[in-house]
Amino acid sequence: MRLSQSGIGTMRINNLDKMYPAQDILLQSGQLVQYGTGIYAYGNIPLLLKRKIEQVIQEVLNKYGCIEVCLPTLQPDTIWKNSGRWDKYVEDGTMLTVESDKGNFCLAPTAEEAIVEFVKEKLKSYKHLPATLYQIGEKYRNEIRTRGYLLRGKSFTMMDAYSFNTDEKDLERSYDNVRNAYMEIFDILGLEVIPVVADNGAMGGKKSEEFMVISPIGEDTILYDEETGIGLNTEILEREDYKEYLEKEYGISDISKLQERRTIELGHIFQLGTRYSQIMNTTYINKEGKEMPYYMGCYGIGVSRMVATIYEQSILKDKQNNVTGIVLPKNIAPYKLQIIPKVENEEKLQEAINLYNTLMKKGINVILDDRQNVTMGAKIKDCKVLGTPYMVVLGDKVETGKLEFENVITCEKQIIEIDEIIEKIM
Secondary structure: OHHHHHOOOOOOOOOOOOOOOHHHHHHOOEEEEEEEEEEEOHHHHHHHHHHHHHHHHHHHHOOOOEOOOOOOOEEEHHHHHOOOOHHHHHHHHOOOOEEEEEEEEOOOOHHHHHHHHHHOOOOOOOHHOOOEEEEEEEEEOOOOOOHHHHEEEEEEEEEEEEEEEEEEHHHHHHHHHHHHHHHHHHHHHHOOEEEEEEEOOOOOOOOEEEEEEEOOOOEEEEOOOOOOOOOHHHHHHHHHHHHHHHHHHOOOOOOOOOOEEEEEEEEEEEEEEHHHHOOOOOEEOOOOEEEEOOEEEEEHHHHHHHHHHHHHOOEOOOOOOEEEEEOOOOOOOOOOOEEEEEEOOOHHHHHHHHHHHHHHOOOOEEEEOOOOOOOHHHHHHHHHHHHHOOEEEEEEEOOOOOOEEEEOOOOOEEEHHHHHHHHOOO
């Protein structure tokens, strides 16, 4: 990407949000644009990071045998009335609805109803099961209290998956399969998640787990034992039968050693059982030729929430603990390198353009800061706002054919040959 074509000018970052400094940097630098409370547009770099996350999710879920589909986000009220959830969601204000002369519709907050409608004529026999279908797309919820920019908005990107099974044991196998996929996804993305016991709440069903990242900016509280890895959402303790529930479903009998931690929820998985298939009268034919309700599982990952979490975990600070910028992890950064030439020096600018073209042709995404009337100091500072892990400077102090290479995290600088650059950044 050429910065001269990006619409990004010199970035001045002031009075950062102390709780969410990285996302405030995105807003102040124009990389996020707020259209209203909880509604954001993505600039190029956070958009590409989101797509990288989506790519990792797709590749891992596909490897674990899940199948990608695409369901409509605009849905008729009929399927929601079929499940009995329309009136409740409208009443509590969760759902954004549209009335028209063609009928009533909603912007989907979730997709249990839509997926049941999708499979009911496809997965008609036990021979078609088990099957796990997933999608990645926008969801909409009329959040009364939006929070943390992308962490909790009215519009957000989500991966939601649904398994269809013949019985409870079959459901447990699909649930464990997706659970293992989740752990691999979060590991690839460098997110240290803790699977914790959770309450199914309004989703219903037998069992669920949340995938939490310990963070001071989280809005959830868990109880966690670092030695055993046992964790649970404190909401569980609101159940009258929590002791029996923990013992029966998770084998947890003693929570006395668990300590409170603030966390961000990045994923949630549920064993729904037959709740939705029975309510919506959707069945398959078993081996004996009888109609039976599906056993269903439901699985979600907050994609935009992961974007926010990765950014907040990637802030740079100076020796006085002041936030100075962002450096995204090398393995998922949309651009690994930022090229900063002295544009007034035609020879250096041409060297930079040649390097940029060479790397782009090799499939290595880099940024060329070819903006006019911006000082070298401002360009170097801006690199740390855009989150690029490495930068190279082509200025008057470095002889032709060489450049100054810097690791933005460590601030380590080297004078290297231009031909060495690929080895350094890959």
